[in-house]
Amino acid sequence: MTQVDVRQRILSDNAAAATTLRERFAASRTLVLNLVSSPGSGKTTLLEATVRALAGRLRLGAIEGDIATERDADRLRALGIPAHQILTGGSCHLDARQVRGALEAHDLGPLDVLFIENVGNLVCPTSYDLGEDFKVALLSVTEGEDKPFKYPSIFAKAEVTVVTKADLLPYVSFRLDDVRAQVAALRPAGTLLVTSATTGRGIGEWCALLEQRLAAKRAAGA
Amino acid sequence: MTQVDVRQRILSDNAAAATTLRERFAASRTLVLNLVSSPGSGKTTLLEATVRALAGRLRLGAIEGDIATERDADRLRALGIPAHQILTGGSCHLDARQVRGALEAHDLGPLDVLFIENVGNLVCPTSYDLGEDFKVALLSVTEGEDKPFKYPSIFAKAEVTVVTKADLLPYVSFRLDDVRAQVAALRPAGTLLVTSATTGRGIGEWCALLEQRLAAKRAAGA
Numbered sequence: 001m002t003q004v005d006v007r008q009r010i011l012s013d014n015a016a017a018a019t020t021l022r023e024r025f026a027a028s029r030t031l032v033l034n035l036v037s038s039p040g041s042g043k044t045t046l047l048e049a050t051v052r053a054l055a056g057r058l059r060l061g062a063i064e065g066d067i068a069t070e071r072d073a074d075r076l077r078a079l080g081i082p083a084h085q086i087l088t089g090g091s092c093h094l095d096a097r098q099v100r101g102a103l104e105a106h107d108l109g110p111l112d113v114l115f116i117e118n119v120g121n122l123v124c125p126t127s128y129d130l131g132e133d134f135k136v137a138l139l140s141v142t143e144g145e146d147k148p149f150k151y152p153s154i155f156a157k158a159e160v161t162v163v164t165k166a167d168l169l170p171y172v173s174f175r176l177d178d179v180r181a182q183v184a185a186l187r188p189a190g191t192l193l194v195t196s197a198t199t200g201r202g203i204g205e206w207c208a209l210l211e212q213r214l215a216a217k218r219a220a221g222a
Numbered sequence: 223m224t225q226v227d228v229r230q231r232i233l234s235d236n237a238a239a240a241t242t243l244r245e246r247f248a249a250s251r252t253l254v255l256n257l258v259s260s261p262g263s264g265k266t267t268l269l270e271a272t273v274r275a276l277a278g279r280l281r282l283g284a285i286e287g288d289i290a291t292e293r294d295a296d297r298l299r300a301l302g303i304p305a306h307q308i309l310t311g312g313s314c315h316l317d318a319r320q321v322r323g324a325l326e327a328h329d330l331g332p333l334d335v336l337f338i339e340n341v342g343n344l345v346c347p348t349s350y351d352l353g354e355d356f357k358v359a360l361l362s363v364t365e366g367e368d369k370p371f372k373y374p375s376i377f378a379k380a381e382v383t384v385v386t387k388a389d390l391l392p393y394v395s396f397r398l399d400d401v402r403a404q405v406a407a408l409r410p411a412g413t414l415l416v417t418s419a420t421t422g423r424g425i426g427e428w429c430a431l432l433e434q435r436l437a438a439k440r441a442a443g444a
Contacts, residue, residue, distance in 0.1 A: 006228045039260040039344050039373065040365025067345060069372050090375070092314060092345035120372070122261050123289060123314035123343060142364035142387065143262025150291050150342070151261065153312070165364065171393055 010095075014128050017096035021131025024103075025114070026221055031214040032114045034130045036154055037138035038147075039120030042164040042197060044072045046138065046206070047115055049197040051079045053207045054113075058214070061108040062115045065094040072117060082108040092124035099130050112214055122151040133217060134159035141165050141174040148182035156186040160193065162206065167196040232317075236350050239318035243353025246325075247336070248443055253436040254336045256352050258376055259360035260369075261342030264386040264419060266294045268360065268428070269337055271419040273301045275429045276335075280436070283330040284337045287316040294339060304330040314346035321352050334436055344373040355439060356381035363387050363396040370404035378408040384428065388418040 025032045035043045044064075051060055062083040064072040073085035084106045086098050099116060108114070116132060118125040137158035139147055142165055148155040155161060161183050163176070176194065183192050191209065195202030247254045257265045266286075273282055284305040286294040295307035306328045308320050321338060330336070338354060340347040359380035361369055364387060370377040377383060383405045385398070398416065405414050413431065417424030 003228050003232070006225050010225070038262060038342065038365075039369055040362070066372055068374050069368070071368055071372065090345075092343070119345070120260065121314070121343060121345060123312075123341070124346065140262070140364065142362065142390065143260075146291070146293055147261055150288055150293065152290050168364065168390065168393055171390055 011127060014096050017100050018129035018131045021096055021100055021103075025131055025133075028110065029218055029221060030111045030114050031210065031217050032116065032130075032132045033210075034116045034118060034125070034132035034135045035138065036118045036122070036125045036135060036158065037120065038122050038140075038143060041120070041138040041140040041143065043117045043120070043138055044075055045197045046162065046164060046195065047076060047117065048079060049195075049200070049203050050115075050207060050210070051076065051081055053203055054210070055080070058112040058211070059110060060113050060115070061111040062117060063094075063099060063102055063108075064117045065098075065119045067091075067119060082111075084108065088119055092119055092121045093128050094118050094125065094130060095128050096130050113210055122147070122154050126153040126157060133213065136160045136162060138162045138164050139179065141169050141176075142172050144173075145175045145178045145182075148179060148186055152186055155183055158187065158190065160191045160209065161187070162202075163192065163194045165196060165198075166194050166201050167198045233349060236318045239322050240351035240353040243318055243322055243325075247353055247355075250332065251440055251443060252333045252336050253432065253439050254338065254352075254354045255432075256338045256340060256347070256354035256357045257360065258340045258344070258347045258357060258380065259342065260344050260362075260365060263342070263360040263362040263365065265339045265342070265360055266297055267419045268384065268386060268417065269298060269339065270301060271417075271422070271425050272337075272429060272432070273298065273303055275425055276432070277302070280334040280433070281332060282335050282337070283333040284339060285316075285321060285324055285330075286339045287320075287341045289313075289341060304333075306330065310341055314341055314343045315350050316340050316347065316352060317350050318352050335432055344369070344376050348375040348379060355435065358382045358384055360384045360386050361401065363391050363398075364394050366395075367397045367400045367404075370401060370408055374408055377405055380409065381412055382431065383409070383412060383414045384424075385414065385416045386419070388416050388423050389420045
C-alpha cells in the first residue's frame with residue numbers, strides 16, 4: 001500500500017463517518033459549524049461572544065479540538081454551555097471518527113447549534129468533512145491581508161469567512177478590500193463578515209446568520 | 223504497509239536528506255535557521271527587519287515555504303537578498319528533500335546565514351528536520367498567551383522563541399510573564415526574545431544572536 005493509497009483510505013473512512021454524523025445531525029435538527037483558522041485568530045473568543053449574545057434563545061454546544069490542554073472547552077463551560085474537548089494526540093486536525101466518538105462518549109444533550117472548533121491550522125482541517133452544514137474560516141486582521149491566496153483551499157471551502165479583531169484595524173496594515181476581493185475570487189457566493197468580540201462589531205450579524213441558517217435547515221427537513 | 227509504516231518511512235527518508243543538507247551547510251560554513259509559526263505571526267516581516275539591519279555585514283539568503291503564492295520570496299528579493307520560493311503543493315510543511323532540490327536547482331550563492339521560512343503552521347513542521355542549526359518559533363502577541371502549552375512540541379524543539387508584534391501589547395490581552403513561564407517549562411535552556419519590527423524593539427538583540435551563533439559555528443568547524 002503506497003502513501004497515496006493510505007491517504008485515500010483515511011479520507012474514505014473519514015467520509016463514511018461524516019455521512020453518519022450528518023444523518024445524526026439531520027435527525028436531531030442541529031445546525032453544525034466547523035470553524036477553521038490559524039492558531040490565535042479568535043475562534044474561542046468568537047464563540048464566547050456568540051454564547052453571550054444567544055444565551056437563552058438557542059441551545060448551544062461545542063466540541064473543541066486541540067493538540068493539548070482543555071483550556072478552550074473550559075472557557076465555554078464557564079459560560080454555561082456543554083463543551084467537550086478532543087485532544088488529537090499530535091494530529092493537526094479533527095476527523096469525523098473523533099467527533100463521532102466524542103458524541104457517543106459525552107452526550108451534549110439536545111442542541112440547536114453545535115460548534116466544532118477545529119485545531120488551529122489553515123491547512124490540515126481542509127480535507128476532513130466532519131458532517132457539518134458548513135465550514136467557517138476565521139482570519140484576524142493582525143495576520144495580514146495576504147492569507148486567502150496563500151491558503152486558498154480553506155477560503156474556497158468555507159461558506160462563511162469571519163474577519164476577527166477588527167478593533168485592531170487602526171494599528172495594523174490590513175487592507176479589508178483586498179481580503180474581500182480574494183475571498184470573492186475563491187468563493188464567489190460566500191459571505192464575509194467583519195467582527196470584533198471586543199467592541200461587538202458584527203456579532204449581531206453573525207448571530208442572525210446562525211439563526212437564519214438554523215431556520216432554513218429546519219424548514220428543509222420538515 | 224500500514225499508516226504507521228508509511229509515516230516512519232517518510233520521516234526516515236527525510237532524516238537522510240537532512241543529514242546531507244547539514245553536511246553541505248557545515249562545508250559552506252552557513253548558519254541555517256528553520257523558522258516556524260502560525261500563519262501571520264510575522265516571519266517574513268522579521269526577516270525583512272533582519273535584512274535591513276544586517277545589510278552589508280552578512281551575506282543572507284532565504285528559502286520560503288508556502289502552499290501558494292511567491293509573495294514572501296518577492297518581499298525578500300525586493301530587499302536585495304537571494305530568495306527561493308518552494309510551493310508545497312498542499313503540504314503543510316517543508317521537507318528536507320524539497321530544500322535540497324531547491325538548493326540544487328537555484329544556487330543562492332555563498333551565504334553566511336540561510337533562513338528557511340516554513341509553511342505557516344505550528345504543528346506539521348515540528349517533525350521535519352531540514353538540516354538547520356536550530357529552529358526558531360515565532361509567536362505574535364495577538365495570538366494569545368496560551369499557545370506554547372497548546373502547541374508544546376514546537377516550543378520544546380525551538381532553541382529560540384521570538385515574540386513578535388510587541389508594539390500591539392497595549393491593545394491586546396497577552397501576559398508576557400505567562401508565555402515566558404510556559405516556554406521555560408518546555409525548553410529550560412532556550413532563549414526568548416521580545417521584538418517588534420514596527421518599533422525595532424529586540425531586533426538588535428536578535429541580530430546579535432545570529433552573529434554569535436554564526437561565529438560559534440565557524441569556531442567549532444575551524
